[in-house]
Amino acid sequence: MTSYFLLLFLIPASALIMEDIVPPMLEECYSAQIAKNVTAYDVQTSCLESFLGQMYKNSSTTRLGKYAFAWLDTIGRDIHIRLRRQSKGNHKLRVRKEIRTLSENEREDFLDAVRALKNDKSVSPNQYDVIALIHQGDTEFSAHGGPNFVSWHRYYCLMFEDALRKKKRGVTLPYWDSTLEFLMKKPEDSILFTKIFLGNPKGVVFSGPFAFWKTPTKPQSLLRRDIPGAFSSLINPQTLQQVFKKKYHREILTPTAGSDEANLEAHHDGVHVWVGGADGHMGGVYTSPMDPVFFLHHCFIDYLWEKFRQRQKRFGINSETDYPPTTDPYHLPNRPMDGLGLHTNIDGYSNSFSRIYRYADAPTCKNKCGRAHKGFLFCDSKKKACVARSRYDFRRQNGFTSVRNWYMGTKTKIPESVKTLAKSSAGVTLNDGIGSDGASGFDLKENKQQSTANRAPTLTRKFTARLVDPRTRGRQRRSIDSSFVGNNVKIVFDINLHPRQEMKSYSSSNWIPNDLDNWAISPIAIITKKARNGTPEHSRLKNKGTFNITFQTDGFSYRGRHMEYITVDERTLTSESVGSIGFEKPVSGETKAYVRAYDSYGKLCQPSCLVSQSTYKECSGMIKVTSDYPRMYFDSYNGNSDSNMKPFLKFICVN
Numbered sequence: 001m002t003s004y005f006l007l008l009f010l011i012p013a014s015a016l017i018m019e020d021i022v023p024p025m026l027e028e029c030y031s032a033q034i035a036k037n038v039t040a041y042d043v044q045t046s047c048l049e050s051f052l053g054q055m056y057k058n059s060s061t062t063r064l065g066k067y068a069f070a071w072l073d074t075i076g077r078d079i080h081i082r083l084r085r086q087s088k089g090n091h092k093l094r095v096r097k098e099i100r101t102l103s104e105n106e107r108e109d110f111l112d113a114v115r116a117l118k119n120d121k122s123v124s125p126n127q128y129d130v131i132a133l134i135h136q137g138d139t140e141f142s143a144h145g146g147p148n149f150v151s152w153h154r155y156y157c158l159m160f161e162d163a164l165r166k167k168k169r170g171v172t173l174p175y176w177d178s179t180l181e182f183l184m185k186k187p188e189d190s191i192l193f194t195k196i197f198l199g200n201p202k203g204v205v206f207s208g209p210f211a212f213w214k215t216p217t218k219p220q221s222l223l224r225r226d227i228p229g230a231f232s233s234l235i236n237p238q239t240l241q242q243v244f245k246k247k248y249h250r251e252i253l254t255p256t257a258g259s260d261e262a263n264l265e266a267h268h269d270g271v272h273v274w275v276g277g278a279d280g281h282m283g284g285v286y287t288s289p290m291d292p293v294f295f296l297h298h299c300f301i302d303y304l305w306e307k308f309r310q311r312q313k314r315f316g317i318n319s320e321t322d323y324p325p326t327t328d329p330y331h332l333p334n335r336p337m338d339g340l341g342l343h344t345n346i347d348g349y350s351n352s353f354s355r356i357y358r359y360a361d362a363p364t365c366k367n368k369c370g371r372a373h374k375g376f377l378f379c380d381s382k383k384k385a386c387v388a389r390s391r392y393d394f395r396r397q398n399g400f401t402s403v404r405n406w407y408m409g410t411k412t413k414i415p416e417s418v419k420t421l422a423k424s425s426a427g428v429t430l431n432d433g434i435g436s437d438g439a440s441g442f443d444l445k446e447n448k449q450q451s452t453a454n455r456a457p458t459l460t461r462k463f464t465a466r467l468v469d470p471r472t473r474g475r476q477r478r479s480i481d482s483s484f485v486g487n488n489v490k491i492v493f494d495i496n497l498h499p500r501q502e503m504k505s506y507s508s509s510n511w512i513p514n515d516l517d518n519w520a521i522s523p524i525a526i527i528t529k530k531a532r533n534g535t536p537e538h539s540r541l542k543n544k545g546t547f548n549i550t551f552q553t554d555g556f557s558y559r560g561r562h563m564e565y566i567t568v569d570e571r572t573l574t575s576e577s578v579g580s581i582g583f584e585k586p587v588s589g590e591t592k593a594y595v596r597a598y599d600s601y602g603k604l605c606q607p608s609c610l611v612s613q614s615t616y617k618e619c620s621g622m623i624k625v626t627s628d629y630p631r632m633y634f635d636s637y638n639g640n641s642d643s644n645m646k647p648f649l650k651f652i653c654v655n
């Protein structure tokens with residue numbers, strides 16, 4: 001008797017899940033919208049999405065601390081001094097080359113230096129990520145979509161190069177001329193995306209110098225690519241010519257460029273999508289610099305810009321002052337550059353940069369493809385251009401054994417989190433390319449389920465390709481659902497439930513943490529009742545015999561969405577089912593999440609919360625979870641099956 005009494009007392013007080021307050025901002029949005037002639041579901045969805053968009057903007061990635069900023073300042077100051085100097089002093093001009101034209105030593109030094117930044121934890125999380133994390137917050141707007149695009153990224157690349165040079169003297173940032181891949185039949189087979197350069201093209205990066213890099217997202221994920229991304233394109237050398245028919249910056253930059261073909265930023269966007277696809281880091285504005293491909297790609301954009309400036313010089317135009325007129329407050333010439341301290345946007349247009357570095361010409365047949373190793377590039381006499389070799393050609397020629405490769409000998413340890421995934425039903429098999437079969441270096445065995453787990457967080461704006469190469473345009477979106485459990489429950493990790501891109505600041509893509517260990521599962525009850533008079537819409541559904549109830553959990557204290565649905569038999573008058581919701585484990589403090597349920601027609605279900613041993617009271621669906629005992633969640637799907645854990649939330653759906 002006593003224990004029963006105690007339990008009754010305990011539930012609302014200390015435990016696990018309780019109702020939480022709906023943030024006033026969200027509530028205000030609801031009441032402001034509700035008058036309009038839209039459904040409650042639409043109101044809730046649009047308010048929720050814009051609220052989450054705002055909130056995640058500042059919390060999606062690790063925040064930088066005091067020491068990180070101090071370190072960035074020291075790099076920034078050095079550059080500042082050098083740019084102000086009238087002569088180039090004792091400094092030799094740095095020469096930036098196409099990555100495949102580097103000597104073996106140069107390539108090794110560059111890759112070593114990148115890894116050294118990642119391993120240097122003197123600042124938190126590490127030097128590489130500190131730099132990567134500047135590309136967020138307001139830079140989303142100030143470094144993209146306007147004239148400051150070229151200047152901000154020029155400065156950014158130089159900063160990265162300076163950091164590299166502190167690790168290895170004399171290293172310069174190479175560029176990736178993606179027109180060399182564009183001309184391939186299957187660019188995704190390029191030699192560039194093998195262990196000797198940048199690692200495998202698809203899924204978790206598990207080969208090459210950046211294998212199993214952990215990225216500073218919340219929660220942490222493993223570096224991912226999704227080559228070739230749907231609706232994307234590498235830089236098309238043909239259309240690129242349009243840029244070089246123009247004279248003034250305003251003609252080649254957003255938003256004043258006359259066409260996307262003449263717009264340098266538009267050419268750049270496609271490459272982000274090509275590498276990042278649906279779930280790779282390169283696809284999102286916040287996460288793209290977490291993949292070193294970013295800097296190689298931007299270095300090429302900078303190369304193209306430099307070529308354009310050289311052209312301007314021939315016309316007697318001063319590139320330094322040719323800053324396109326703009327009313328966009330983020331792109332005003334005298335606005336301080338976000339994250340890059342001492343400089344203003346227009347400072348990036350300065351001619352002084354050419355006193356620090358210059359570019360070696362991109363590989364052409366004329367220059368013998370920059371004297372690149374024959375296995376990397378070759379002159380295609382039909383196309384009259386250099387083209388990248390495929391990994392298959394390279395293997396056929398025994399290239400992987402002939403090229404000196406520091407990575408070849410070392411075995412990459414598979415991190416525990418990946419092994420966990422391998423064992424779980426979300427299986428991933430990583431055999432080739434690691435360990436024994438070192439020579440092939442690129443084989444990839446990753447099944448579909450795994451590729452939906454551990455996706456790069458993309459709730460902020462994703463790049464969208466504006467120039468789409470017909471070869472990749474038609475590629476089908478991959479299936480997005482994966483079943484983790486049997487029964488009648490299917491878990492959907494949705495990426496395009498809301499195909500509308502309502503706001504500039506984010507897209508409504510979703511992710512789950514790479515590590516299923518971070519995930520907690522809790523049961524919920526769904527009660528469906530038949531309305532006396534079904535609406536016409538619902539009678540149409542009725543003919544199908546079944547319909548779905550989807551429940552969606554959005555993180556408020558973390559970044560993420562979990563969705564799951566159950567199928568309900570239309571013929572039953574009232575049915576009660578149990579489903580489960582997933583949220584981040586409240587390991588440190590409390591987890592806050594917003595749970596809602598709706599049917600196939602977007603009709604909302606009414607949530608009720610458990611207020612005593614067996615009483616439910618109508619509530620908002622906003623919950624707070626703690627790790628106190630008795631817990632009301634499971635650590636994994638496995639523990640879920642035959643439990644009698646009382647659902648905290650109950651949804652009543654009338655159809």
Ligand SMILES: [Cu+2]
Nearest residue numbers: 135143144153
């Ligand atoms: Cu950018």
